[in-house]
Amino acid sequence: MTTLTTPTRSMDSTGPSSTTPSTPPAVAKSTPDPARHGGVPHKTTHPSPARRVGRIAVYIVLIGFAAFLLLPFFWMISSSLKKNLDVFSIPIRWIPEVFQWRNYADIWTQADMGTWMVNTVILSVVVTALQVLTGSFAAYGFARVRFPGRDVLFLAYIATLAVPWQAYMIPQFILMTKIQLTGKWLWPMIVLQAFGAFGVFLMKQFFETIPEELSESARLDGLTEYGIWWRIMLPLSGPALASLALLTFVRTWNDYMGPLIYLRDQANYTLQIGLKTFQADPNASSLDALLFTGSTLSVLPIAIIFLLGQRFFIEGIATSGMKG
Amino acid sequence: MTQTLTDVPTPPPTTKAATRTDKHSQRHRTNTLRRRNTALGWSFIAPNFIGFAVVTMVPIILLFYMAFTDWNALGTPNWIGVDNFERLARNGTFRAAVAQTFYYAIPHIILTGILALGLAILLNQKLRGVAFFRAAAFFPYITSIVAIAIVWNLLFSPDYGPINQLLGLLGVADPPGWTTSTNWAMPAVIIVGTWREMGYYMILFLAGLQTIPRELYEAAKVDGASAWNRFLHITWPSLRPTTFFVTVILAIDSFKVFDLIQVMTDGGPGTSTYTISYFIFQKTLGQDSTGEFGYASAASLILFFICLAMTVLQFVVNHQTDIVAKPRWWPLPLVAGLICFIIAIIAFCARIDLGLGWVGWTIAFVICFGFMVAMTSVWGKRIVK
Numbered sequence: 001m002t003t004l005t006t007p008t009r010s011m012d013s014t015g016p017s018s019t020t021p022s023t024p025p026a027v028a029k030s031t032p033d034p035a036r037h038g039g040v041p042h043k044t045t046h047p048s049p050a051r052r053v054g055r056i057a058v059y060i061v062l063i064g065f066a067a068f069l070l071l072p073f074f075w076m077i078s079s080s081l082k083k084n085l086d087v088f089s090i091p092i093r094w095i096p097e098v099f100q101w102r103n104y105a106d107i108w109t110q111a112d113m114g115t116w117m118v119n120t121v122i123l124s125v126v127v128t129a130l131q132v133l134t135g136s137f138a139a140y141g142f143a144r145v146r147f148p149g150r151d152v153l154f155l156a157y158i159a160t161l162a163v164p165w166q167a168y169m170i171p172q173f174i175l176m177t178k179i180q181l182t183g184k185w186l187w188p189m190i191v192l193q194a195f196g197a198f199g200v201f202l203m204k205q206f207f208e209t210i211p212e213e214l215s216e217s218a219r220l221d222g223l224t225e226y227g228i229w230w231r232i233m234l235p236l237s238g239p240a241l242a243s244l245a246l247l248t249f250v251r252t253w254n255d256y257m258g259p260l261i262y263l264r265d266q267a268n269y270t271l272q273i274g275l276k277t278f279q280a281d282p283n284a285s286s287l288d289a290l291l292f293t294g295s296t297l298s299v300l301p302i303a304i305i306f307l308l309g310q311r312f313f314i315e316g317i318a319t320s321g322m323k324g
Numbered sequence: 325m326t327q328t329l330t331d332v333p334t335p336p337p338t339t340k341a342a343t344r345t346d347k348h349s350q351r352h353r354t355n356t357l358r359r360r361n362t363a364l365g366w367s368f369i370a371p372n373f374i375g376f377a378v379v380t381m382v383p384i385i386l387l388f389y390m391a392f393t394d395w396n397a398l399g400t401p402n403w404i405g406v407d408n409f410e411r412l413a414r415n416g417t418f419r420a421a422v423a424q425t426f427y428y429a430i431p432h433i434i435l436t437g438i439l440a441l442g443l444a445i446l447l448n449q450k451l452r453g454v455a456f457f458r459a460a461a462f463f464p465y466i467t468s469i470v471a472i473a474i475v476w477n478l479l480f481s482p483d484y485g486p487i488n489q490l491l492g493l494l495g496v497a498d499p500p501g502w503t504t505s506t507n508w509a510m511p512a513v514i515i516v517g518t519w520r521e522m523g524y525y526m527i528l529f530l531a532g533l534q535t536i537p538r539e540l541y542e543a544a545k546v547d548g549a550s551a552w553n554r555f556l557h558i559t560w561p562s563l564r565p566t567t568f569f570v571t572v573i574l575a576i577d578s579f580k581v582f583d584l585i586q587v588m589t590d591g592g593p594g595t596s597t598y599t600i601s602y603f604i605f606q607k608t609l610g611q612d613s614t615g616e617f618g619y620a621s622a623a624s625l626i627l628f629f630i631c632l633a634m635t636v637l638q639f640v641v642n643h644q645t646d647i648v649a650k651p652r653w654w655p656l657p658l659v660a661g662l663i664c665f666i667i668a669i670i671a672f673c674a675r676i677d678l679g680l681g682w683v684g685w686t687i688a689f690v691i692c693f694g695f696m697v698a699m700t701s702v703w704g705k706r707i708v709k
Binding site for chain 2: 058059062065066068069070072073075076079087088133134135137140141142145146147148149150153156157160162163164165166167168169170171172173174175176179191192194195196197199200225229250253254256257260261271272273275276279288291292295296298299302303306307310313314317318
């Protein structure tokens with residue numbers, strides 16, 4: 001009995017504390033190390049005038065950049081609250097004269113916003129769940145099980161990451177048509193998005209930073225490999241799973257080309273494709289402000305998710321360097 | 325208890341026969357173990373692999389076959405050799421699309437790369453509000469491309485758009501027509517593309533910058549090195565692996581540009597913003613579809629090789645970087661493939677008939693394919709490590 005309990009105890013007591021410090025290598029440091037380098041003088045409290053001027057210049061450049069990056073969003077939100085005829089006005093009006101809050105009620109009746117929103121949410125949630133589950137499951141196979149052909153298979157996975165989707169979308173479309181997946185609810189999109197190589201790659205990188213001893217002692221305790229994946233690896237991979245989930249969710253939410261090719265039935269339209277048809281709809285051509293209302297609504301959930309999980313986005317990208 | 329205790333000291337196998345059986349059983353055991361591990365490994369990989377094979381792997385393999393057939397929406401495919409490629413070379417729209425792809429990609433790579441690096445260096449300092457600026461830079465990248473196109477198209481609107489009003493205020497007498505003009509549509513797309521992707525590459529550069537040890541900068545400061553010299557002699561060389569990685573991804577991303585074109589200009593006005601991807605889409609799934617899947621696959625294959633060549637080019641430029649343990653002859657297939665490729669592209673755009681015929685094209689294809697395989701293994705090894 002003692003031989004059995006010792007590893008368990010050592011796993012419980014030293015496990016978490018010894019693995020927590022080992023997570024940062026995969027989770028590349030995205031937060032700045034204060035005073036690492038750059039124009040900041042180290043111990044001096046009174047920067048020289050030249051430095052101060054440099055500093056102000058840096059801020060001016062940064063504020064200019066921020067304006068360039070954010071003004072389009074500001075304009076989008078402000079236009080979403082204008083009257084339809086006021087979107088284009090000379091001179092430019094950055095803040096609406098009268099705030100048309102009813103735009104945010106009208107969009108649901110003037111366009112199929114409800115359907116698009118529901119479809120997009122279903123699609124994003126299902127794809128994210130599948131990608132995280134199958135991706136991390138396969139990653140365990142690649143990271144921890146030794147068998148002939150494993151590395152070749154992984155190379156095949158990696159190699160496809162370098163092939164642009166645009167180059168194989170035609171054969172893909174034909175194949176999907178041949179196995180009769182197209183035109184069936186959101187299925188083509190789910191299959192298309194959920195089994196990417198990206199998740200496998202990201203999770204494998206992370207799993208390899210988790211000490212093998214943990215799995216070893218769990219094995220001695222009689223846990224199967226599947227049990228180790230579920231009870232040891234997944235709970236320890238919180239940050240990587242969060243990164244993968246958030247990146248997948250946002251990518252699926254924003255995808256436009258996939259739905260454009262595969263979703264032909266209006267009832268299955270997602271937000272992106274719906275908004276695009278709304279923009280092109282001649283009957284809606286006078287509804288400029290509503291178009292912006294729809295755009296704002298489509299960006300809003302992503303903005304919230306981004307603000308809440310910014311750390312994970314940046315870590316996920318810095319670790320993998322892949323768009324997937 | 326006593327019984328088990330007496331049983332414990334088993335005599336070690338001394339006779340030859342015993343050793344042989346032992347070895348035999350050991351081999352047997354490793355075989356079973358291997359078989360069991362294979363089954364186990366595949367059971368983990370299978371759920372993802374089935375989807376991956378259907379969606380990605382088989383289509384990529386199919387691509388290489390389809391490009392040489394006359395497959396259309398209805399009939400059965402017939403092998404027609406390089407006919408598709410010859411037709412593409414004669415097609416003015418496609419040649420223009422190749423040229424426009426380069427016209428988009430090159431300024432976009434340069435602008436985005438420089439701005440991303442500059443931003444990363446600025447934001448790698450201890451500054452008030454650094455987190456805000458980083459979030460602001462990254463935000464466009466995660467917003468939907470449709471919303472972006474809607475906003476920018478109206479910003480660019482020639483008569484009433486805010487951009488032209490601003491230009492008017494600045495004294496520009498004849499502001500450009502942006503997406504409505506054949507000359508300015510592509511620059512407009514480049515601006516939006518750069519605006520959108522800058523933040524993404526900034527993150528990659530930031531991650532690289534943070535691996536540079538601070539001591540290097542301190543030592544340089546003690547030696548009185550200026551900020552520019554510190555950049556030139558510390559930051560730039562240390563960032564090399566990151567720069568390499570960023571340029572590869574940036575190049576691939578720029579040459580395959582598609583969504584942005586589709587949502588912003590729809591290839592127009594006329595065909596002034598047709599790119600290779602857009603051409604492929606239009607030929608098969610767009611409004612002008614002719615259902616010629618084989619023909620479009622040939623164009624896809626060209627796109628694929630352009631992206632590949634860009635990656636190889638980076639490798640050759642960066643060959644001093646010690647990324648992987650590589651065989652001594654490794655640049656040979658890369659350089660050979662690259663030269664073939666550049667000749668092919670120039671001949672293609674200039675409509676020069678190389679007179680290669682069947683055999684020549686096959687050899688060229690084999691060389692290209694060979695360097696692709698070499699490439700994959702070099703790059704693959706680096707990532708697997």
